[in-house]
Amino acid sequence: MLRARRCPVDRxxxxxxxxxxxxxxxxxxxxxxxxxxxxxxxxxxxVGGVTAAMxxxxxxxxxxxxxxxxxxxxxxxxxxxxxxxxxxxxxxxAYVALPATAKGKLPGVxxxxxxxxxxxxxxxxxxxxxxxxFVAFAPDALTSAGGxxxxxxxxxxxxxxxxxxxxxxxxxxxxxxxxARPDVSGAIGAVGFCWGGGMTNTLATKxxxxxxxxxxxxxxxxxxxxxxxxxxxxxHYAEHDDRxxxxxxxxxxxLKANHIKYQLFKYPGTQHGFNxxxxxxxxxxxxxxxxxxxxxxxxxxxxx
Numbered sequence: 515m516l517r518a519r520r521c522p523v524d525r526x527x528x529x530x531x532x533x534x535x536x537x538x539x540x541x542x543x544x545x546x547x548x549x550x551x552x553x554x555x556x557x558x559x560x561v562g563g564v565t566a567a568m569x570x571x572x573x574x575x576x577x578x579x580x581x582x583x584x585x586x587x588x589x590x591x592x593x594x595x596x597x598x599x600x601x602x603x604x605x606x607x608a609y610v611a612l613p614a615t616a617k618g619k620l621p622g623v624x625x626x627x628x629x630x631x632x633x634x635x636x637x638x639x640x641x642x643x644x645x646x647x648f649v650a651f652a653p654d655a656l657t658s659a660g661g662x663x664x665x666x667x668x669x670x671x672x673x674x675x676x677x678x679x680x681x682x683x684x685x686x687x688x689x690x691x692x693x694a695r696p697d698v699s700g701a702i703g704a705v706g707f708c709w710g711g712g713m714t715n716t717l718a719t720k721x722x723x724x725x726x727x728x729x730x731x732x733x734x735x736x737x738x739x740x741x742x743x744x745x746x747x748x749x750h751y752a753e754h755d756d757r758x759x760x761x762x763x764x765x766x767x768x769l770k771a772n773h774i775k776y777q778l779f780k781y782p783g784t785q786h787g788f789n790x791x792x793x794x795x796x797x798x799x800x801x802x803x804x805x806x807x808x809x810x811x812x813x814x815x816x817x818x
Contacts, residue, residue: 526572526573527794527796528784528785528788528795530794531559531569531572531573531794532559533754534559535556535559535573536573536754536785536795537756538552538556539552539570539573539795540757540785540786540787543629543666543787544629544670544708544757545629545670545671545673545674549570549667552566552570553567553570554566556569556570572794573793573794573795574666574793575633575635575666575790575792575793576793577633577634577792578634579792580635580638580791580792581634581638582641582642582791583638583641583642583645585637587641588614589615589645590611590613590645591611591612591613591614591616592610592611592641592644593609593610594607594608594609594610595607595608595610596608597687597688597691598687599683599684599688601680601687602680602681602682602684602686603658603676603677603680603681603683603684604658605657605658606654606657606684606687606688607653607654607657607661608651608652608653608654608688609632609640609652609654610640610649610650610651610652611640611644611649611650611652612644612648612649612650612697613644613645613647616647616697619697619698619699619700620647620649620697620698620699621648621649621699621701621702621725621812621817622648622649622651622692622693622698622701622702622703622816623643623649623651623702623703623704623812623816624651624652624653624685624688624689624702624704624705624717625639625640625643625651625652625704625705625706625710626652626653626685626704626705626706626707626710626711626713626714627652627654627655627706627707627709627710628707628708628709628710628787628790629670629673629708629709630669630670630673631654631655631656631662631663631669631672631673632652632653632654632655632656632661633662633669635790635791636652636710637652639652640652642805643705646809646812646813647813648703648812648816649697649698651688651691651692651695653684655676655681655685656669656672656676657684658676659672659676660672673709682716685713685716685717686717686720686721689702689704689717689723689724693723699816701725701815701816701817701818702723702724702725702816703724703725703726703727703745703812703815703816704717704718704724704726704727704728705728705729705730705808705812706728706730707731707732707790708730708732708786708787709732709733710730710732711729711730711731711732711733711750712729712734714727714728714729714732715727715729715732715733715765716735716739718735718743718744718745718747719735719740719742719743720742722742722744723744724744724745725745725815725816726745726746726748726811726812726815726816727745727746727747727748728747728748728749728750728811728812729747729750730750730804731750731752731755731758731786731787731788732758733761734761735765737764737767737768737771740765740768740769740772741768741772743772745815746774746776746811746815747769747777747778748776748807748808748811749765749776749778750779750781750789750804750808751778751780751781752780752781752784752785752786752787752800753780753782753783754783754784754786755784755785759780762778762780766778777807777811779804779807781800781803781804782800783797783800784797785797788800788801789801789804789805
């Protein structure tokens with residue numbers, strides 16, 4: 515249950531909630547149940563004056579509070595670009611961020627969002643990556659549906675209606691577009707979260723020229739597809755994430771069998787989404803460590 519010590523909508527940590535409720539929220543954010551289904555099933559944890567609606571509000575993202583890098587940060591140049599994706603959804607839009615004082619070409623990092631499209635959190639992630647000396651390129655998979663709608667529940671519903679095969683083509687094309695930019699050195703890495711982690715894994719199996727891949731708690735490719743990976747992999751998992759972790763052992767076995775360079779970390783006590791600092795599932799210590807490892811990994815493999 516929610517161990518209410520403050521108003522239920524105050525900032526909480528995962529430890530303030532029962533694991534069963536966190537698992538239920540995971541089902542909700544991944545579209546397995548709708549809002550009504552969540553509220554009905556969450557009622558068992560709604561005690562002591564706390565309603566199911568309060569629980570949902572407490573678990574939901576708070577983008578403004580979590581923003582680390584302001585949109586108008588003078589250290590960065592940001593823009594929106596459109597690119598053609600003829601084998602995908604037709605036209606895509608991407609958010610681009612790079613250091614304002616950049617001289618010469620920089621490595622590129624493809625930033626791949628969760629199953630809600632390019633929300634403010636992932637834009638913030640792109641800015642964080644840019645400040646580390648990269649050109650961050652973050653496409654919005656919801657472009658064909660009008661872009662991220664500003665509401666997470668609506669975004670998940672829109673995302674469920676997308677053609678996943680076309681989305682794969684959209685992100686394969688994004689790699690080509692990023693690599694061709696005149697301000698990019700040609701070395702490209704990819705990082706993704708949740709659905710984006712799975713897409714990062716997919717790109718690693720499809721793009722031999724990918725120089726580094728960092729999936730955060732993403733669905734794994736088949737053993738047959740793993741054999742095509744050329745990029746070094748840095749794989750992050752949460753401890754309490756049965757849905758994703760069910761495929762982790764087979765994935766690691768295939769990586770080993772194909773002699774692919776990889777590092778894999780499972781962060782104790784963490785939930786799926788532990789890097790997302792807009793929700794209570796965020797784990798500051800684990801996220802900081804995973805982020806440090808990610809940036810170091812990109813520097814080692816993209817700045818050669």
